[in-house]
Amino acid sequence: SSGINAEYGLIELGCWLDADDLIQLLPPYSVPDNPKGREALFSLLSWRIHEFYKGQVSVAITVKPVKEIPNDPQVTSWEDFASLVLTPLLRLGPHLSRSPALFTKS
Numbered sequence: 001s002s003g004i005n006a007e008y009g010l011i012e013l014g015c016w017l018d019a020d021d022l023i024q025l026l027p028p029y030s031v032p033d034n035p036k037g038r039e040a041l042f043s044l045l046s047w048r049i050h051e052f053y054k055g056q057v058s059v060a061i062t063v064k065p066v067k068e069i070p071n072d073p074q075v076t077s078w079e080d081f082a083s084l085v086l087t088p089l090l091r092l093g094p095h096l097s098r099s100p101a102l103f104t105k106s
Contacts, residue, residue, distance in 0.1 A: 031091065
C-alpha cells in the first residue's frame with residue numbers, strides 16, 4: 001500500500017519521527033508485515049545500535065558492518081538506547097524474531 005511505502009522511504013532516510021507519526025495511523029504491525037518495511041526497520045535499528053554494540057561486546061566477537069543512515073542518530077549510551085531504540089523495536093513486535101542478530105543485540 002502507498003502508506004507503507006511512505007514509511008519505508010522515511011525510515012530509509014533516517015526520518016524516524018515522521019515515519020512513526022504515519023505508522024501510528026496504520027493497523028498494528030502493518031509496516032513490519034511488509035518485507036520492505038520490516039527490512040527498513042531492521043536497517044534503522046542495526047544502524048542506531050551498531051557502534052554502541054561494538055563497544056559493549058568482547059573483542060573476540062566480529063560485528064558485521066551495517067548500512068549507514070546519514071541523517072539518523074546512533075546510540076552512544078544506555079539512555080540513548082532507551083530513547084532511540086525502544087519505540088522502533090516495539091513497532092517490529094513479533095517480527096523481531098525474523099532478525100536473530102538484531103534480536104540478540106537488543
